[in-house]
Structures are given as structure tokens and as C-alpha cells.
Amino acid sequence: xxxxxxxxxxxxxxxxxxxxxxxxxxxxxxxxxxxxxxxxxxxxxxxxxxxxxxxxxxxxxxxxxxxxxxxxxxxxxxxxxxxxxxxxxxxxxxxxxxxxxxxxxxxxxxxxxxxxxxxxxxxxxxx
Numbered sequence: 001x002x003x004x005x006x007x008x009x010x011x012x013x014x015x016x017x018x019x020x021x022x023x024x025x026x027x028x029x030x031x032x033x034x035x036x037x038x039x040x041x042x043x044x045x046x047x048x049x050x051x052x053x054x055x056x057x058x059x060x061x062x063x064x065x066x067x068x069x070x071x072x073x074x075x076x077x078x079x080x081x082x083x084x085x086x087x088x089x090x091x092x093x094x095x096x097x098x099x100x101x102x103x104x105x106x107x108x109x110x111x112x113x114x115x116x117x118x119x120x121x122x123x124x125x126x127x
Contacts (some may be wrong), residue, residue, distance in 0.1 A: 002026040002116050004096045009121030012086055016125070020081040022096030022118060030074035031103035033112055035059075036081045038092035038123075048094070049081060050108040059108040063089075088127040093120040 008020040020036065035050035049070035050059040058070055069082040079096060097114035099105070105112075 002029075002098075002100070004029075004098060004116060004118035006094065006096045006118045006121040009094060009123045011124045011126065014086060014088055014125055014127045016086050017082070017084045018086065018123060020083070020094055020096075020121060020123075022079040022081075024077045024079070024096075024098065027098075027100060027116075028103075029077055029098055029100075033099045033105045033108055034072060034079045035097050035099075035108075035112065035114060036070060036079075037095045037097055037114075038090075039095070040089075040092040043092075046092075047110055050110075050112060051079070052105050052108045053103065054106075057106060057108045059110060061110075083123070086123075086125045088125050091123060091125050093122050095120045 003025050005023045036048045039045045051070045067085045072079045096118040098116040099114050
């Protein structure tokens with residue numbers, strides 16, 4: 001059974017850093033585009049960042065460009081989101097997701113449809 005499990009969330013002061021991890025199992029996730037989403041109370045689900053299977057193509061929402069970095073270690077079946085210079089508006093539940101509809105995509109974009117999701121990890125940034 002395909003499974004994505006997030007970790008690394010927590011409480012941090014504004015300006016601080018956190019590193020989220022997503023451990024994948026049950027399918028060959030090393031072949032698929034993966035992403036990080038977030039949802040804050042009262043706000044829509046937002047794609048934060050995405051990365052293709054090779055890591056050569058990445059996508060970032062404008063709100064996190066220059067502060068967040070997505071990466072992956074296919075040998076460990078793990079995806080990461082390094083978050084620096086965190087702001088209060090980054091407070092949200094962060095979800096890991098994968099697009100398993102087609103392997104070996106070459107471009108990460110905002111139009112990718114994700115079909116496998118983790119349960120989320122809470123990130124709270126105090127101002």
C-alpha cells in the first residue's frame with residue numbers, strides 16, 4: 001500500500017528554520033514527481049513546491065521563492081522541504097504528495113495533479 005509520512009513540523013519563531021521530511025513507501029516513488037502543499041485555517045490548499053523524479057526540475061510558489069528549498073533522496077525514498085526565514089504567514093499544515101499517474105516526468109509545474117497524499121504535519125511560526 002502506497003504511503004507518505006511527513007515529519008519535522010513544529011513551533012518556531014519568525015526568522016527561524018525547519019526541515020520537513022516525507023518518507024515514501026509501497027510504490028517506486030523515486031520515479032514520480034513529488035510536492036509539498038500547505039493549508040492554513042480559512043485558506044485554500046496551496047502548492048508550495050514540487051520536484052521531478054530526477055530533481056532536475058523544481059517549482060516554487062512565489063510566496064516561498066528564495067526561502068524554501070525542495071529536494072529528494074531517491075535512495076532513501078524521502079523528500080525534503082528546507083524552510084528558512086519563516087514568517088507567521090507560513091503557519092499551516094504541510095502535506096507531502098506524489099503524482100503517480102506517470103513516471104519520469106521532466107517538468108515540475110503548478111498544473112501537476114497529485115493522487116497520493118500524506119496526513120500532514122503542523123508548522124506554526126510565532127511572530
